[in-house]
Amino acid sequence: MDDDLRSLREWRAEIPEPGQEWTIPQRRRMLTRIRGRGLTLGRRLLLVGALGAATALAVTTLPPAPPIPNPANTPPVAQLDSSVVLAHAAEVAGRRKGDQVPLPTQWHYTKTLDKQPNSDTVTTSEGWMRYDGRQHANVDRGGKVVVSTISPDPGDDDLSPQQYDAKLRELPTDPKKLLAKVTADRHWIDYPKEEGVTKSPEPDADRAYRVIMLYLSRYGTMPPRLEAAMFRALALISGVRIEQGVSDAAGRTGLGIWMEGTDTISRTYHILDRDTYRYLGTRAVWLRDRFLGGESEPAFRKGSVWSTALLSSMIVNRPGRRG
Template sequence: MNENPYPRDIPSPPDASPSPDAAASPEAPSSPEVPAAVERELPPGRHRVLREQLMREIENRTESADTSRPVAVRPLWRRPAFAAPAVAAALTVAVVVGSAVTQHITGPSAPSVLKDGDRSGGTPSDRSAAELLEGAAEAVGKRKPPAIEDDQFVYIKQEDYHWKMDEDLMGSDCASTKEGHPFGTREFWRSVDGKHAGLAREEQYGEIVKRRLHVLPRMKGFVSSYRQAEDELPSDAEGMYRYLYGAKAGKEPKAGDGRADRAAFEKGATLLAGQLLPPKVEAALYRALARIPGLTVYEGARDTVGRSGVSVGLAGWFNDYGQGRSRHELLFDERTSAFLAFNSVNLDPLDEECESLRVGGLVSSEAILKRGVVDRVGKRQ
């Protein structure tokens, strides 16, 4: 239930920023020197930013004048200058408009290998993804279901990271857009039953910004409260598996179709990162994710706060936030099997001056630091 909700949980808003690939109009004049733009599907990871934008738009439009101070505007992030010729052609006829601690690298001579302490994905393991996720499901099954009242609040503390918001990685002379990403420490108090106003508290470049979280109606395809997850999400592995693939009655999930597999993994990962789920639902989610083809286990992966663990990931994303090839991972504690973070890992080597993210570095990370139930807004565990 990230404010994207990361949601690392709702359909893309109709007024969301177009991707560079789709920015050019089909009516744009052609030229032998400018190749035609290539239409591509919106990268699955991009939906997290669009969800964040939609939630802010919904809340800001209903915000009363005396509720809280305005949200600070994020500074520009700089888009690396490695766009394909088709994207460059699109940008010549359209303007892309959006919403709202590592080594500094300035040139192409920077190494494309990670150093100790860098935010990173792990190394491939021969361990079974099904075994890892079954262990996580069993650990959840051992937890006693919490006694939760409707008038309580789910408290979440997380650390969000995106490398394009990292001043240590971005060169000052690189091309930029007005699109931003969740970044920094964020806290949320969300109503258990979805019928009480909550609160968001975020650290934005040295300032604490608070936003009232208004009561929203239940929306299909977007789980906005614990009770909605309890009422609407499957609590068995088969039902959850069909839910992730969006399989209609009488139809088999399109497992083995790369695009469908990525969409199912992204749906499950976003749900896991964004919500406090009932134990039976969370266990069913792990077992359903284990059935997605192409999963690989990685040892020694880290999240944005430096926690190390074992992850299960799926590769195949391209143009993930304009990044190129990437792999999405779910990071777990090696000892307890508890879920730690939802990461996106870069798979492309350095190519040009503005490509300062090395192979294996984190494109983004949603690290869950605390999550539980409290009696009132503002109270922490």
């Protein structure tokens, strides 16, 4: 059992965290099945204008990042000056039109793509989450929209869309104060609480980066001034890097944001549209073979890619509506 849990923790550390944090019911169903077998996997398997101003986005003179394998049909990437890109992103975001706060009875609709490592299959998922978090809906194999009630999980780090929105709107628009508040938020420090998994301390900068990218991936109701402040706060985090030409699971290329740190096994990009700076999806690339549990064959080979794409994120009046 100890070896199994150790392998699961190692594996979990390699799974990228994209922004589809609203897939709460699917995660909870998975955890329920796993707990029924006596193991806890824990967190779900996640994979969250610069080129329009090309004269402002010169390639940086930073030391070169570790080379990334370039699978077939993957466009080349080039590292950009992150401070310039994020400053321009803040300007664009600040000019957006603000949205009204949704009603508790409205629904957050999302449509995503998921392309697993070592597979050519792309999975499409659609889901509706009631804004107060009491119900969710998805499409069954027959094309019928099925609505289900959500059972609370006190140890989970997931929040309802309404809770995310409330926490989001408590953040200050001053970038330094925003960064300090995100870093000190006990919710992101203490949760999730998982049976059989020892929680390792997370560096403040890593947590701030993770939470800000999570918020940016939930752009459906983001206040413009706050979104602009998030981009400026990202620029204050040491180790944030940006590359152009990074593709998501839909084949769209954009600006890939990643955090330079101690992970030498894989690199996870959060991809933004190069014109609007809206969140497109994620892309994880394994930089070397990854072995788990003493296996002779790697679980993930060097050059393996796991990608997602966020195709739609909007507020609708009832499940089944897509805009």
